[in-house]
Amino acid sequence: MxxxxxxxxxxxxxxxxxxxxxxxxxxxxxxxxxxxxxxxxxxxxxxxxxxxxxxxxxxxxxxxxxxxxxxxxxxxxxxxxxxxxxxxxxxxxxxxxxxxxxxxxxxxxxxxxxxxxxxxxxxxxxxxxERWIKPIIPKKRTGKKIAIIGSGPAGLAAAQQLNSVGHSITVYERENKIGGLLRYGIPDFKLEKKIIDRRLKILKKEGVNFVCNTEIGKTISVEEINLNFDAILLATGSTIKRNLPIKGSDLKGVIQAMDFLPHNNKFVDRQHKLLNKYNAKNKNVIVIGGGDTGSDCIGTSNRHGAFSVTNFEIMPKPSKDRTEDYPWPFWPVKLKTSSSHKEGGKRKWSILTKEFIGDKNGNLKSLKTVEVEWEKTEGEKLNLKEIPKSEKEWPCELALLALGFSGPEKSLPEQFGVNLNDKNNIISNNNYQTNKPNIFVAGDCRRGQSLIVWAISEGRESAYHIDNFLMGKSNLPQKNISGDLIEM
Ligand SMILES: Cc1cc2nc3c(=O)[nH]c(=O)nc-3n(C[C@H](O)[C@H](O)[C@H](O)COP(=O)(O)OP(=O)(O)OC[C@H]3O[C@@H](n4cnc5c(N)ncnc54)[C@H](O)[C@@H]3O)c2cc1C
Missing domain, CATH: 1.10.1060.10 (Alpha-helical ferredoxin)
Incomplete structure (x- = not known):
């Protein structure tokens, strides 16, 4: 101490x-x-x-x-x-x-x-x-080849671990740059992309091979991957965006957060101009969804120069402090005020969007809401109840849907023949191994949308089990938590 x-x-x-x-x-x-x-x-x-x-x-x-x-x-x-x-x-x-x-x-x-x-x-x-962080190049190569599909934090952590014990790693990424949501989800004001590039330089020097613009299952077939690699790690993230299937959701101006944010990140990276449909300048912006993605939309809209920014959350306003339901040392549900919230905008809780309203040209001009109450039923379930006469119309030219994700795209796991659970996530045993013994899984495509720290943890743990599968033993560190899904 x-x-x-x-x-x-x-x-x-x-x-x-x-x-x-x-x-x-x-x-x-x-x-x-x-x-x-x-x-x-x-x-x-x-x-x-x-x-x-x-x-x-x-x-x-x-x-x-x-x-x-x-x-x-x-x-x-x-x-x-x-x-x-x-x-x-x-x-x-x-x-x-x-x-x-x-x-x-x-x-x-x-x-x-x-x-x-x-x-x-x-x-x-x-x-x-201080330049203390140097590439650590393995002294010997094992001759084993591993394909990692997806270059988010889960894929990158697994790549570094498995490369360190001498396996030959190829990371495949369908986007034009490496990093997953770190690159094309999280805005630069939270993570400048030179921070990713600095780390990638080290991984490349250590011997990890990166292949961009390559979608496995389309650009390269799963048969080819199966044929050429001794083991495969699926680290493809949770990418199916949730919709809001209400009247008017097809109007121009109703945009998915995960189209808006990647477009903006590529704009900041000078890959293209900011298209008007993704530009919040002078618009009344309503961000629907109160999580990290919603908060990133607020920060981005303020930087565009939005006329107003309002954030809707369907759940009630959480308490500022821990409540009895979440005693120490457990992860509490409590009010989170991000740096983006401090930059401007209003936050509304217990509010449900009922309809998007357009002008005669099909452009969004407003949206209708109703206030809601959450009633506790017997057991843990909460029931949503609309409050009569609480309808309101909000001027809005840009509505950003930040409603989360409903699992990984199904096509790749289906082509590999690996099983999904009822939440559409890829199933593994406690060793991160799917029903196909040579195919492993880690990160958001296994546990559902989560956190960077979990993705890195799953990448490391899956690496241990892949090494064990290939070599019959492993000297890689293991945290000794099983692949059981521990919710946080
Ligand atoms: C807007 C936003 C903000 C967030 N902010 C935070 C935060 O502040 N803190 C935090 O802890 N977490 C945050 N998260 C969550 C965090 O980013 C994820 O939990 C984490 O990135 C998951 O890592 P992953 O490696 O599993 O997948 P991802 O990062 O999603 O990477 C998966 C990669 O796989 C690629 N891919 C998919 N299919 C294929 C294929 N067939 N072939 C080739 N490549 C493929 C994708 O293009 C993608 O690059 C945020 C998420 C979002 C959307």
């Missing part, structure tokens, strides 16, 4: 950010690095608990008190080595994770928890700055 009673001496530090009015003028990240001493003080707040619940809160099992201690003692290189031992890409989780570790931090019972995510981010940034 770094500093006895450090938690009594220092308050929790939130990361500094640029003023919202300034930062929405561009798409760059807007956080400002704390001083080294400030970060050391944050490390000193860790109590090095006998039972560190933060370990179990983190799907990667990050060794948090250990790296906190190294940061407190100014041993940044050691902190980096501890962090990398469980997490391939702390630069992604350090920026984007909702930090379940902090929700299970023991200090969080009585005080704000340790700033674990902040510390994680600045360990990895220091590592890149």
């Amino acid at each position: 770094g500093k006895l009673r450090g938690f009594m001496e220092f308050d929790k530090l939130e990361e500094y950010t640029l003023d919202p009015k300034k930062r929405i003028k561009n798409y760059k990240e807007f956080t400002v690095s704390p001083k080294v001493k400030e970060l050391q003080n944050q490390g000193a707040r860790c109590m090095d608990c006998g039972v560190p619940f933060c370990h179990s809160g983190c799907p990667l099992g990050n060794l948090i008190p250990d790296f906190n201690d190294h940061v407190y003692n100014n041993n940044w290189k050691k902190a980096l080595s501890v962090l990398h031992s469980t997490n391939n890409f702390p630069e992604f989780t350090g920026r984007l994770c909702p930090a379940p570790c902090e929700e299970s931090c023991v200090l969080g019972i009585v005080n704000p928890p340790v700033s674990i995510e902040l510390i994680e981010k600045y360990i990895i940034e220091r590592g890149f700055l």
Whole structure:
């Protein structure tokens, strides 16, 4: 433990950010690095608990008190080595994770928890700055070939793990650039794409082969993949967008968030111009759906220069703090105010969109809503009830549907002959192995839409089981959680 009673001496530090009015003028990240001493003080707040619940809160099992201690003692290189031992890409989780570790931090019972995510981010940034992060090229190759389909965090983590023990890895991606939702979902103001490119450079030097613009099952047949590889990992994400099948949903101006956001990311990457239909400038924007995707639409619309931005969520407004339903150390459902929410716009809860209304040219001009109540029935189920006389019409020229995903596309698993469950996700046993022994699965296409930290965790765990399948044993690290789906 770094500093006895450090938690009594220092308050929790939130990361500094640029003023919202300034930062929405561009798409760059807007956080400002704390001083080294400030970060050391944050490390000193860790109590090095006998039972560190933060370990179990983190799907990667990050060794948090250990790296906190190294940061407190100014041993940044050691902190980096501890962090990398469980997490391939702390630069992604350090920026984007909702930090379940902090929700299970023991200090969080009585005080704000340790700033674990902040510390994680600045360990990895220091590592890149000091050039401590070098490609680790395997000494021997095993002669085994593995195809990884999908280049999101699950596919990338598996690729690095499996390459490190000498297998030959090819990652196939149907998009024109590598990264999955990190590249073409999450906006640059949350993750600048040079952060992905910096890591990809290392993976390439380590020997991972990347093939873009290649959709398996279309550009290359599944037969060819089966023939040429000893094992296959499906890491294709959860990509089927949920619709809102109500009157007017085909009007011009009703747009899927996951068409809007990738288009904008490619615009920021100077791959094309911003098409008017995806441009929120001077429009009344309504974002339907209150999750991460909805929040990213708010931030993007504000950067376009929207006239107004309003966010609808069908569920009731959650409590600001933990409730009895979610006791410590479990992940709580509570009000989340993202950096995008702080940049402007209104939020409405318990509201249901009933109809999109268009003008005579088929352009969206408004939408109709009704307020709703959620009634508890016997058991855990909630029943939706519309409140009479609560109808309202909202001016709106751009409605963004951020309603989540209903699983991976079926065509590829069907062509490979692997089974899906009733939620359309690919089924595996506890070893991440599908009903076809040489085909494994990891990430959102297995667990349903989730988080980056889970995708990295599943990529690492599946790598262990693939190595074991090919070699009869594996020296890759394993967190010792089975492939059981632990919901968070
Ligand atoms: C807008 C948005 C914002 C988010 N923000 C956050 C956040 O702030 N924090 C967080 O923790 N999580 C966030 N998430 C969730 C997180 O991005 C995902 O959980 C994570 O990316 C899943 O990783 P994955 O590797 O399983 O799949 P993905 O990242 O979806 O990658 C799958 C890849 O497979 C490719 N692919 C699919 N089929 C084929 C094929 N047949 N051939 C070749 N390639 C194929 C796809 O093109 C894609 O690139 C967000 C999600 C969205 C949509």
